[in-house]
Amino acid sequence: MDIKRTIDDIDHKILQILQEKSRIPNAEVARQVGMAPSAVLERIRKLEDRQIIQGYEVRLNPHPFNQGLMAFVLVTVQSASRADLATLLTQVTGVQDVHQVAGEDGYLLKLRVADNAELGRVLADEICSLAGVLQTKTNIVLNTIKETRKLDLNRYSS
Amino acid sequence: MDIKRTIDDIDHKILQILQEKSRIPNAEVARQVGMAPSAVLERIRKLEDRQIIQGYEVRLNPHPFNQGLMAFVLVTVQSASRADLATLLTQVTGVQDVHQVAGEDGYLLKLRVADNAELGRVLADEICSLAGVLQTKTNIVLNTIKETRKLDLNRYSS
DNA sequence: TCGAGGGAATGAATGATATTCTTTAACTAT
DNA sequence: ATAGTTAAAGAATATCATTCATTCCCTCGA
Incomplete structure (x- = not known):
């Protein structure tokens, strides 16, 4: 077993939600994954720290x-x-x-x-x-x- | 003069902020543009309605x-x-x-x-x-x- | 088997934020 | 002028972010 952290099902679902619409309140993400907002916040922070999440962008009409x-x-x-x-x-x-x-x-x-x-x-x-x-x-x-x-x-x- | 709404300097600055990091509290955007949060919220809504903002994405490490x-x-x-x-x-x-x-x-x-x-x-x-x-x-x-x-x-x- | 340690979730508290509504001000066109 | 339009501010309240203490669960080692 690897010491390195893995991307589990919950991380996966969080990333899916953010891929659909990244500008969404943390509490709403928590609701969708069925966890406390504090836990979701911590997971997102860690995904950012691990550089799995590299940034948040807006898509504009050219x-x-x-x-x-x-x-x-x-x-x-x-x-x-x-x-x-x-x-x-x-x-x-x-x-x-x-x-x-x-x-x-x-x-x-x-x-x-x-x-x-x-x-x-x-x-x-x-x-x-x-x-x-x-x-x-x-x-x-x-x-x-x-x-x-x-x-x-x-x-x-x- | 055109009846059609335009993108003014404030819209411009809001879009600039969102281009840097779209997942940012509305209040923080308001602070940076020096307006009330309610006014900024209304502008962002309108930019979305006008399809100038087409969505918010997360950038992931491949x-x-x-x-x-x-x-x-x-x-x-x-x-x-x-x-x-x-x-x-x-x-x-x-x-x-x-x-x-x-x-x-x-x-x-x-x-x-x-x-x-x-x-x-x-x-x-x-x-x-x-x-x-x-x-x-x-x-x-x-x-x-x-x-x-x-x-x-x-x-x-x- | 037991207990220590680490990691992660919960729940409560509070301070901050989003959102709505009302009022006000500025500008347009008739 | 005056009605209509647009947008900003400000207040009020509902919702959210954030922190912290606690609990739970898993793993490792004696």
Whole structure:
């Protein structure tokens, strides 16, 4: 048996509830799991301490903020490109995610901009002009069928 | 002047606070914006009603749930492929996002699995066997430099 | 088998918070 | 002006967060 704490059924249920709506009173979570609020509070604290819970976010509608167009850009770079290129890419207009990809000497960006005109401008003026960038391949998202950060909690194993 | 409600500076500040940590007492938000809690509550309610706030999420560490490997898969399909293919793709093991992409007759998937072995199994057994799928191109994420759902609130315009 | 120790749940107490309602103020359009 | 609209403040009360002491249960070691 491992000394390391595990995620038991109650933790599991708490995480499920928070995945549905994280901004919910602690007392309501306690009601749903059938325990005292103090016990639930302690469990949530521990999940935060153990970095199983990493934060709480709000999901906003991108349209009022003129970020209705989503695009993915695969940026291929010189193998000797500058070390801080990744950081520079995070600062490009509209960039939400920067992932370093294996086997490509490159980065995959997810970005949100207003429209195609702005996307073109960002690609030409901001990304392609960075030192070390060789080429970009862009996929414009027509329609998002699913977009979630939820994990499959049932995949837990101690 | 537009009758439609706008997002003013106070709404803006409230959204900023919630983007940092959505699970925060309303009274604390009120303190930070310098207003009565009742007024802040009313504003948040309205932002929810107007669908500017679409939900509140918890960000979990993927490792305890055996989803430490992230990959993007561009799925190319027959132009006459079945209409519900997108829905089927959302049900594939580990798939977090499904985006329909323009100009490709295809979908871009983001998925989280345990390791390369599982990724191979999912690609071979689940994705490629779907009717209409022609080919897949997979990018394995080595390292994520930035991953956020935060929007640039300053891009608001009425 | 027994008891010590650790970990976790409960329940009570209290101080803080959410929520509702009323009043007031500012702004709009007629 | 004046009625209508919108939002903020303030008060009141119901609910909640947080702490603490206590109890319970499990595990380990003698």
